[in-house]
Amino acid sequence: MIPSSLTVILATLALGVVALTAFILAWWCGHFRDLDAQARVIFDSRELRFVRPWETSAQRLEREVTYGAPLPGERGEWGGAT
Amino acid sequence: MSRVWLLLVGAFAALSFAIVLLVLVPRALLMRVEASPGLMPYTTSELQGREVYIANGCVYCHSQQVRDPAFTSDVERGWGSRATVPGDYVYDRPHLLGTSRTGPDLINVGQRLPDRNWQLIHLYDPRALNAWSIMPGFPFLFTEKAPNAVRPGDVVVVIPGPRAPRGRVVVAKPEAVALTDYLLSLKRNAPVPTSATARERTAGPLAGGMSQHDGTARPAP
Amino acid sequence: MTHSQLAGEAEITSATTGAHEHGPTDLEIRLHADASSRLPVLVCYGAAMVWLVVGSLFGELASLKLHWPDLLSRDAWLTFGRIRTAHLNTVNYGWGSLAMIGTSLWLMPRLVHAELRRARLAALGAVLWNVGLVLGVGGILGGVSDGMEWLEMNRWFADPWLVVGGGMIGLALFSTVAARKAEHLYVSVWYIMSAFLWFPMLFLLGNWPSWSGVESGAVNWLFAHNVLGFWLTAVSVGVAYYFIPKVLGRPIYSYQLSILGFWSFAFFYALNGMHHLVGGPLPTWMITTSITASVLMFIPVVATAINLHMTVVGRFGSLRYSPTLRFVVLGAMGYTAVSLQGSFTALREVNRVTHFTHWTIAHSHVGVYGFVTFIMFGAMYYVLPRLVGHEWPSASLIRWHFGLVLAGIAIYVVALTWAGVAQGLALLDPKLPFQISVERTHWGLVGRSLGGLLMTTGHVVFAWHYWLMLRGRQPARARPPFHEARPILYTEAATEAAAAYRKESAVGAARSER
Numbered sequence: 001m002i003p004s005s006l007t008v009i010l011a012t013l014a015l016g017v018v019a020l021t022a023f024i025l026a027w028w029c030g031h032f033r034d035l036d037a038q039a040r041v042i043f044d045s046r047e048l049r050f051v052r053p054w055e056t057s058a059q060r061l062e063r064e065v066t067y068g069a070p071l072p073g074e075r076g077e078w079g080g081a082t
Numbered sequence: 083m084s085r086v087w088l089l090l091v092g093a094f095a096a097l098s099f100a101i102v103l104l105v106l107v108p109r110a111l112l113m114r115v116e117a118s119p120g121l122m123p124y125t126t127s128e129l130q131g132r133e134v135y136i137a138n139g140c141v142y143c144h145s146q147q148v149r150d151p152a153f154t155s156d157v158e159r160g161w162g163s164r165a166t167v168p169g170d171y172v173y174d175r176p177h178l179l180g181t182s183r184t185g186p187d188l189i190n191v192g193q194r195l196p197d198r199n200w201q202l203i204h205l206y207d208p209r210a211l212n213a214w215s216i217m218p219g220f221p222f223l224f225t226e227k228a229p230n231a232v233r234p235g236d237v238v239v240v241i242p243g244p245r246a247p248r249g250r251v252v253v254a255k256p257e258a259v260a261l262t263d264y265l266l267s268l269k270r271n272a273p274v275p276t277s278a279t280a281r282e283r284t285a286g287p288l289a290g291g292m293s294q295h296d297g298t299a300r301p302a303p
Numbered sequence: 304m305t306h307s308q309l310a311g312e313a314e315i316t317s318a319t320t321g322a323h324e325h326g327p328t329d330l331e332i333r334l335h336a337d338a339s340s341r342l343p344v345l346v347c348y349g350a351a352m353v354w355l356v357v358g359s360l361f362g363e364l365a366s367l368k369l370h371w372p373d374l375l376s377r378d379a380w381l382t383f384g385r386i387r388t389a390h391l392n393t394v395n396y397g398w399g400s401l402a403m404i405g406t407s408l409w410l411m412p413r414l415v416h417a418e419l420r421r422a423r424l425a426a427l428g429a430v431l432w433n434v435g436l437v438l439g440v441g442g443i444l445g446g447v448s449d450g451m452e453w454l455e456m457n458r459w460f461a462d463p464w465l466v467v468g469g470g471m472i473g474l475a476l477f478s479t480v481a482a483r484k485a486e487h488l489y490v491s492v493w494y495i496m497s498a499f500l501w502f503p504m505l506f507l508l509g510n511w512p513s514w515s516g517v518e519s520g521a522v523n524w525l526f527a528h529n530v531l532g533f534w535l536t537a538v539s540v541g542v543a544y545y546f547i548p549k550v551l552g553r554p555i556y557s558y559q560l561s562i563l564g565f566w567s568f569a570f571f572y573a574l575n576g577m578h579h580l581v582g583g584p585l586p587t588w589m590i591t592t593s594i595t596a597s598v599l600m601f602i603p604v605v606a607t608a609i610n611l612h613m614t615v616v617g618r619f620g621s622l623r624y625s626p627t628l629r630f631v632v633l634g635a636m637g638y639t640a641v642s643l644q645g646s647f648t649a650l651r652e653v654n655r656v657t658h659f660t661h662w663t664i665a666h667s668h669v670g671v672y673g674f675v676t677f678i679m680f681g682a683m684y685y686v687l688p689r690l691v692g693h694e695w696p697s698a699s700l701i702r703w704h705f706g707l708v709l710a711g712i713a714i715y716v717v718a719l720t721w722a723g724v725a726q727g728l729a730l731l732d733p734k735l736p737f738q739i740s741v742e743r744t745h746w747g748l749v750g751r752s753l754g755g756l757l758m759t760t761g762h763v764v765f766a767w768h769y770w771l772m773l774r775g776r777q778p779a780r781a782r783p784p785f786h787e788a789r790p791i792l793y794t795e796a797a798t799e800a801a802a803a804y805r806k807e808s809a810v811g812a813a814r815s816e817r
Contacts, residue, residue, distance in 0.1 A: 015095050015098060015099040015102065016099070018091070018095045019092055019095045019096070019099075019570070022088050022091050022092045022095070023092070023566075025088060026085065026088050029085075029088075034487075035558035035559060035562075036554070036558065037486075037487060038487040038488075038489065038490075038558055039489075039548075039554035039555050039558045040554050041414075041485055041486075041487045041489050042413075042414065042489055042491075042545060042548065042549055043548075043549070043552070043554070044329030044330065044332075044333065045329050046329070046330075047552060048552050050552065052551075052552060052621070053624060054618060054620035054621040054623065054624055055618065056617075059617065059618070063552070085488050086480060086481075086488065086496070089488070089493050089496060089497065090496065090497075090500055092566070092569065093493075093496075093497035093500055093501065093569055094500060094504075096566075096569035096570045096573055097501050097504055097505075097529070097533065097569075097573050099570070099573065099574075100525065100529070100573030100574045100576075101504075101508065101525070101573075103574065103592065104521055104525050104574065104576060104577060104589060104592070104593075105508070105518070105521060105522055105525060108518060108521055108585075108586065108589060109518055115516070115517075136448050136450040137385075137446035137447070137448055138379075138382055138384045138385065138446065139382070139383065139384020139385055139387060139388050139448070140384060141384075141450075141452070142383075142384055142387050142388070142452070143383075143384075145659055147582075147583050147584055149582035149583070150582065153582055153651070153655065154582060154655050154731065155730075155731055155732070155733040158733035159730075159733040159737075160733075165584070166584045167584050168516065168517040168584050168585070170584065171516045171517050171520075171584065172515075172516050173515075173516075174515060174516055174519070175514075175515035175516070175519070176449070176450045176451050176514060176515060176519040176523070177451070177515070177516060177517060177519045177520040177523065178450070179517075179520045179580065179583060179584075180659075181452070181579055181658075181659065181663060182659055182660075182663070182664075183659035183660065183726075183730060183740075184369070184661075184741075186737050208372075209372070209373075212738070214738045214741055214742055215372070215741070216369055216370065216372045216741055217372060218368060218372050218373075218376045218382055218383045218384075219372075219373070219376050220376075220382065221376070221377055222377065222378060222379040222382075
């Protein structure tokens with residue numbers, strides 16, 4: 001019936017191929033490399049080091065190891081509640 | 083290629099795909115749909131009444147579609163003798179299919195409740211007829227006149243029971259009359275040509291949806 | 304610092320490489336981003352707050368009328384069919400859209416590390432949008448409606464204002480992206496940019512005057528469902544993807560999952576619309592396509608849920624400290640809940656019971672309120688201090704707001720879902736007169752009004768607090784306002800730098816319209 005009609009098949013192919021091409025182009029141009037850096041673009045250099053009052057000591061240690069020496073929470077940036 | 087452009091092209095393609103599949107292709111197919119047998123275009127008064135229906139948001143409590151009896155009990159409940167098909171709606175601009183049955187389905191109300199007076203009373207004050215009803219009244223579609231102010235040609239509505247306004251006569255405004263004309267025009271029970279083959283009928287619920295002519299779709303021109 | 308210095312060529316690389324020797328520092332970039340968007344964001348948020356309160360009042364009145372039908376029923380402009388429609392349009396195109404537009408205008412400069420371009424044009428656009436909305440809703444109350452649900456505002460004297468205003472806002476947003484300095488496009492940028500592309504396409508399609516018959520039904524629900532998905536959901540998910548990692552100080556759990564989540568979302572969501580018409584007079588294949596797409600939505604929804612959950616896991620204690628996280632995390636859970644509920648509801652066997660009942664309304668409020676509105680509340684709690692330069696004056700008002708709306712939506716959803724199922728089961732049984740379906744919903748509808756009352760009260764509390772915030776009342780205490788918590792605000796050094804920047808931009812404003 002309809003799903004077997006030529007029009008639908010061609011329309012699906014046309015748009016699907018466009019999407020697939022876009023994806024392949026993106027891959028080829030390297031947009032999928034270095035995804036970890038993409039995930040970190042929202043942070044600035046200090047805020048990953050702020051002490052956060054809800055974290056356990058294991059979590060704080062992990063933070064120190066990954067991002068560097070802890071910074072005391074600045075007034076207004078999540079810290080200083082202790 | 084810049085990732086912004088790639089993103090926009092991809093997003094555009096995703097939505098366009100849906101529009102083609104769910105709007106443009108059906109449009110090409112449904113443009114062939116003809117009115118169901120016996121269905122006439124709305125008269126001027128009925129169209130005015132339809133505008134009153136839209137202006138007051140009737141669609142938010144009342145649907146206008148009868149679903150396949152193999153699927154559910156709309157037909158058994160008496161809301162229609164058959165499922166409604168696209169040909170029933172060709173003169174509807176826009177559709178008023180509705181998504182809510184706070185009140186009953188109305189697509190065949192003209193057949194089910196053909197008494198004009200009942201309709202007028204019900205519009206003025208639903209609880210004058212059904213104490214359990216939560217439908218709002220539409221007193222602003224009526225005028226309440228002193229008895230000696232009633233003129234010949236006025237559509238007088240006699241409200242039964244204790245909820246009638248005392249010492250006043252309820253007269254329907256043209257909007258109420260038009261709305262009633264529209265409601266009484268809602269009849270979609272004429273049988274549609276069932277040239278749908280047995281195979282289609284047993285293909286499952288709603289398979290008859292396209293059976294206006296021969297049930298098979300021709301590719302869009 | 305002048306504009307030209309700020310527009311300097313320095314690229315911002317990954318945070319772990321630390322500050323740079325030349326070009327603006329991270330803090331300055333943030334400050335300038337926030338300062339550049341201040342005017343249009345405040346216009347959007349202010350208007351959004353007004354619509355939130357007005358829309359809630361319309362909603363509460365509509366709810367009361369369903370179990371007290373003679374309430375205020377004498378006047379045409381107060382009839383249920385107009386009040387309900389006014390509620391839908393004010394909360395969606397007023398509160399929801401403007402809160403999202405404001406948040407997007409604030410967020411985009413932050414994400415791309417460039418100042419908001421054409422900020423005053425965006426502010427003007429927001430004003431025009433509101434003009435259109437006033438005309439549109441006024442028209443609805445006056446009985447002027449285009450007839451299709453979600454598209455009622457008059458297409459000639461109301462909608463064009465939204466098109467022009469929205470276009471101005473879109474222009475500002477896209478110019479800002481074009482001027483970006485950040486090397487990477489964070490996932491929130493994809494969601495927001497796509498939403499600002501999709502919404503105008505949908506708005507024009509839906510409002511096009513030529514549709515009739517069952518085709519208009521298909522267009523109606525393609526529009527309405529995609530406004531939910533490609534506008535309300537897309538921006539809200541993008542906002543959640545920013546605030547959850549940001550406040551927690553942890554990058555999103557899996558960037559790969561966000562890519563999968565976004566693209567499957569884009570391709571499956573668009574096809575969902577016909578699930579509002581299951582059983583209706585449309586070709587079966589269209590409805591089946593939508594049901595299939597609705598079930599396939601499991602993929603992006605679960606991907607997003609895993610991503611956000613794994614980012615928060617082990618740190619749920621943060622919800623005690625941060626009002627932003629309280630609302631955004633619950634909102635993200637609301638997204639998962641409403642989407643899984645939606646996939647389930649689209650199945651024909653379930654739809655047989657739930658279609659045409661109050662279940663659908665309960666479901667839509669889990670989404671537009673429990674998900675979108677909650678996320679917008681969380682976003683506003685974060686953004687406002689950065690725009691006005693001081694923290695929220697009262698911890699108590701934040702707690703009241705949160706408690707009231709949470710209790711409100713919980714009661715709302717439970718009461719109305721129960722009413723919907725009772726109604727649906729009664730409707731299915733042809734031996735039961737219609738009257739039974741109405742009577743069985745009564746107490747659920749009363750419960751919904753109670754929930755709505757709590758929500759409306761919560762909104763009034765929030766609006767009052769917003770007003771106090773704008774008036775600049777400095778909190779007169781040394782300790783943070785929360786019980787063991789402190790909301791985010793500027794540091795003293797940052798506040799001075801921001802004030803100096805704002806003064807300087809006022810002087811230099813005429814020069815640089817980019």
